[in-house]
Structure formats: C-alpha cells, structure tokens
Amino acid sequence: MLEIPIHQELENLYSERFNLRHFPDRRKRIMVIDDDLDFRLSVCELLVEQGYQVMTAKDGETGLNNLLHQMERPDLIVVDVMMPVKSGLEFRREQLRIAEIAVIPVLFLTGHGPVLGESCLLKPFEERELLDFVRGAVG
Numbered sequence: 001m002l003e004i005p006i007h008q009e010l011e012n013l014y015s016e017r018f019n020l021r022h023f024p025d026r027r028k029r030i031m032v033i034d035d036d037l038d039f040r041l042s043v044c045e046l047l048v049e050q051g052y053q054v055m056t057a058k059d060g061e062t063g064l065n066n067l068l069h070q071m072e073r074p075d076l077i078v079v080d081v082m083m084p085v086k087s088g089l090e091f092r093r094e095q096l097r098i099a100e101i102a103v104i105p106v107l108f109l110t111g112h113g114p115v116l117g118e119s120c121l122l123k124p125f126e127e128r129e130l131l132d133f134v135r136g137a138v139g
Contacts, residue, residue: 062092081110
C-alpha cells in the first residue's frame with residue numbers, strides 16, 4: 001500500500017487553502033444571522049446545495065463578533081431584522097461603523113415590512129427570490 005508522506009499531505013492542504021484564498025473561483029461565503037434555528041438551517045441548506053460556503057450566527061451580537069474575529073470574511077450577510085440581544089438593524093449600524101467590514105453587502109429578511117435604504121426580502125419568500133438576490137450580490 002502506497003502512503004503519501006506527511007509533508008506532501010500538508011503541502012496539498014496548504015495548496016488547497018492558498019487556491020481558495022487567492023483565486024476568484026473560490027466558493028463564495030455567506031453569513032446567515034437569524035435567531036430562529038429551523039429557519040437559519042433551512043436557509044443554510046439551500047445555500048450549501050447551491051455551492052456556497054455558509055457561516056451562521058444566532059443573533060446580531062454573535063454575528064458581529066464572528067465577523068471581527070474571522071480571517072476570511074463573507075461576501076454577503078443575510079440577516080433577520082427582529083432578534084434578541086442585537087437586532088439586525090443594530091447589527092447593520094455597528095457594521096457600517098467598522099471600516100473593514102462595512103463594505104460587506106447585507107440582505108435583510110423580515111416579516112415586518114421593508115427596511116428603507118437596504119436590500120430586503122419579505123418573509124415568507126420563495127427560494128428562487130433568495131437565490132436570485134444572492135447570485136446578483138456575489139456572482
């Protein structure tokens with residue numbers, strides 16, 4: 001049985017990470033922030049099935065902390081408006097104050113009416129509507 005030497009395995013791993021980090025054909029990353037676990041998981045499942053890499057947070061505070069402490073940032077943030085701890089609107093206000101994450105586009109999901117001046121999908125929405133927006137935002 002032929003085994004790959006450990007240094008070759010590490011080289012392959014670093015090569016894969018390098019390629020994902022430095023070339024535009026890497027999988028696009030989307031952060032989903034929603035306090036409803038079932039809804040969050042269903043959105044994540046839909047996005048993963050379409051080939052996106054997904055990270056999650058249960059509220060705006062956790063999402064903001066994750067953004068600030070991750071080396072690789074998402075290409076798009078999908079966030080619920082109404083959440084405990086820190087709402088989607090509070091999250092967005094703070095995000096816009098921090099230069100290194102202010103440029104990440106945000107899509108609000110809400111059942112309480114549109115968010116003025118922001119991209120928004122009203123719940124309930126069709127899967128196609130979400131996917132169309134995501135494709136338009138991140139390619």
